[in-house]
Each structure stands twice: as structure tokens, then as C-alpha cells.
């Protein structure tokens with residue numbers, strides 16, 4: 001590990017390193033400025049509260065919300081759980097139907113499945129072959145007893161961007177709440193809770209060069225005011241919506257990470273797009289390499305490809321000393337099932353297994369991209385030539 005050169009990191013949809021500037025901003029809050037933001041009787045509490053408030057304001061301003069609408073959580077998983085279960089519980093006398101999408105993250109799908117066991121009804125919308133939902137199909141799924149629509153902003157496997165404003169408008173017209181999981185989107189694409197009609201939004205720090213273990217849920221307070229049943233009861237922090245002592249250093253890091261990402265969002269996105277397109281152009285020249293997800297409606301740092309006539313497992317094994325990336329089935333690498341996202345696009349099992357997810361990031365260089373492209377091409381050709389059977393072992 002120490003003497004060997006580490007592989008090139010292209011797994012930025014899984015997590016990103018903490019930016020050194022973020023780290024520097026956090027450090028004083030572990031030691032000198034260690035106060036509890038809820039301690040209103042002395043200076044230790046005040047300075048911690050001021051730091052928390054600064055992050056709250058940065059996040060709120062960046063998504064066109066107000067600071068009171070931000071609830072800090074331990075990450076996007078908790079934010080999704082709070083949004084979905086919190087709304088379901090608060091509105092259950094009005095309706096028990098929820099609409100979501102088959103390609104959502106498990107942190108959305110699993111709370112929905114859990115609610116089904118309690119008697120809620122959930123519609124899991126399919127996606128088109130490009131990964132986008134069909135808005136007409138969404139409209140048809142909406143019922144008088146639908147209380148919540150949850151559609152992610154950017155997909156964590158294929159990077160596809162769903163049409164938030166169009167979804168928001170359709171929900172608003174019918175008085176249905178709209179939640180979006182924006183864990184992959186924040187700091188990368190424009191998010192505006194007003195123009196996009198978003199009522200609840202989950203975000204997390206560790207996908208934008210902030211620390212792990214901190215995220216937030218935006219909860220609309222006006223037009224309409226969203227009611228939320230808290231899922232963690234205790235000291236009544238975050239206006240009673242999420243109890244637990246605020247994690248000041250992580251919150252400070254989150255604010256700093258967002259500030260950094262938003263300061264140079266446009267320049268960084270075009271840099272990443274150029275690098276990503278270069279990789280795709282190189283891989284595309286091989287026969288049997290197909291793009292997963294919409295060609296342009298996607299995150300600029302994402303490339304997801306399926307590769308015909310190679311064994312998926314063998315391909316990952318052959319690549320991993322040079323490049324750190326995930327197979328299509330990403331988040332739950334422990335599971336050997338083919339990716340539910342690629343299956344929803346209509347990919348056959350073999351192609352779904354033999355897929356690679358490239359996630360570029362702030363520290364990815366052009367030289368690294370060229371090296372990865374070269375190594376991937378050579379590996380694919382070598383595996384095809386070796387004539388390994390295409391059956392998948394797992």
C-alpha cells in the first residue's frame with residue numbers, strides 16, 4: 001500500500017476526498033471551538049452556533065431556500081428516510097400513495113418498501129431506455145390519494161438528470177409534495193427549489209469534497225408549508241424535526257465544501273465534461289461498447305458503459321490495479337445481483353454485469369484519463385482475445 005502506486009481514483013459517485021481547504025476550515029471546531037451550538041448561555045455555544053448558521057446560510061442561498069428550511073442530518077440516507085417516512089406519517093390521513101422510480105437509490109427504494117409493509121401503496125415508475133422518466137406516465141400514476149412523488153435529481157450509476165422543473169410543476173398543479181434526492185447533483189448542476197417546484201430535497205457532503213457523516217434535508221416552509229413527522233425524537237434540535245446535538249465540525253466542512261463547489265461550478269463542469277468526452281471517444285472506437293443513459297442529459301463527470309463479449313468480473317479484476325472504479329452495480333458492491341438501474345434500462349444480465357461506471361472528480365487529470373483509456377482498451381481487447389467464456393461467474 002505504501003510502496004505500491006495506488007490506482008487512479010475514478011469512483012467519485014461513491015465518495016470524494018475531503019478538499020484540504022475544507023479540512024482546514026473544520027479543524028478548529030474539534031478543539032478550541034468545541035462548544036455545543038445549543039448552549040445559548042455562553043460564548044462557546046454562540047461561536048459554534050454562528051458557524052452552523054453560516055453553513056445553513058450557504059446551503060440555503062445556493063438552492064434558493066431560507067436557512068430555517070434546512071435540517072442537518074447524518075447524510076442523504078437519513079435525509080431520504082426523514083423525507084419519505086416523515087411525509088408519509090404526517091399526511092397518512094390524507095392519502096397513502098407514493099410515486100417513485102425504479103432507478104432510485106436504495107435509500108429511497110427501501111423506505112418506500114418499508115412503508116408498503118405498513119399499508120402504504122407505492123408506484124415504481126419504469127424509465128425509458130435512456131434512463132429518463134416519461135412525464136405522461138408520471139401524470140397517469142398520480143391519484144387523488146397520492147401524497148408524495150420522489151424522483152432523484154441525478155442518478156448515482158448512470159448520471160442521468162431527471163426533468164425536475166417539469167415534475168415539480170405537475171406535482172404542484174395537483175397539490176402533491178415533490179421530494180428529490182440530490183446527493184449526486186448538488187454542486188454540479190443548478191438546483192433551485194422555487195423554479196423547480198421542489199418541496200423536499202436530500203443532499204450530502206461527501207460527494208462534493210466534504211466530510212462523510214453529514215447531509216441535510218431541505219423542507220419547504222411556505223407555499224406550501226410541508227409537515228414532517230420527526231423520525232428521531234429527543235432534544236428538539238432543528239426545530240423539532242431532527243433531534244441530536246449538531247455535529248459542528250462536519251457542518252462547517254459541509255458549508256465550506258459547498259462554497260468551494262459553487263465558486264467554480266461552471267468552469268469545473270466544463271473541464272470534467274471535456275475529460276469525460278475524451279474517455280468516451282476513445283472507448284467508443286472499440287466495437288460492442290455501449291453508453292448507458294442519456295447522452296447529454298447526464299452529469300458531466302459520469303460515464304457508464306456496457307461492454308459486450310467480456311466477462312464483467314474478469315474485466316474489473318484486470319483493471320483494478322490501475323484504476324479504482326465500480327462496476328455498474330456500484331453502491332452495493334457486496335451484492336452480486338446485476339444493477340437494478342441497468343436492468344431498468346432494459347440491459348440483459350450479461351451486459352449489466354459487464355459494465356463500468358467512471359466517476360471523474362476535482363483531482364482527475366488529463367494524463368490520468370489518457371492512461372485509463374489506454375488501459376481499458378488494451379484490457380478489453382486482451383480479454384476478448386483470450387476467448388474466456390462470456391458466462392458470468394459470481
Ligand SMILES: *Cc1c(COP(=O)(O)O)cnc(C)c1O
Pocket residue numbers: 013014074075076077078105107152154155156181182183184203204205207213214215
Ligand atoms: C451517496 C448517495 C446516497 C447516500 O448518501 P449518504 O450521505 O452516503 O447516506 C443517497 N442517494 C444517492 C443518489 C447517492 O448517490
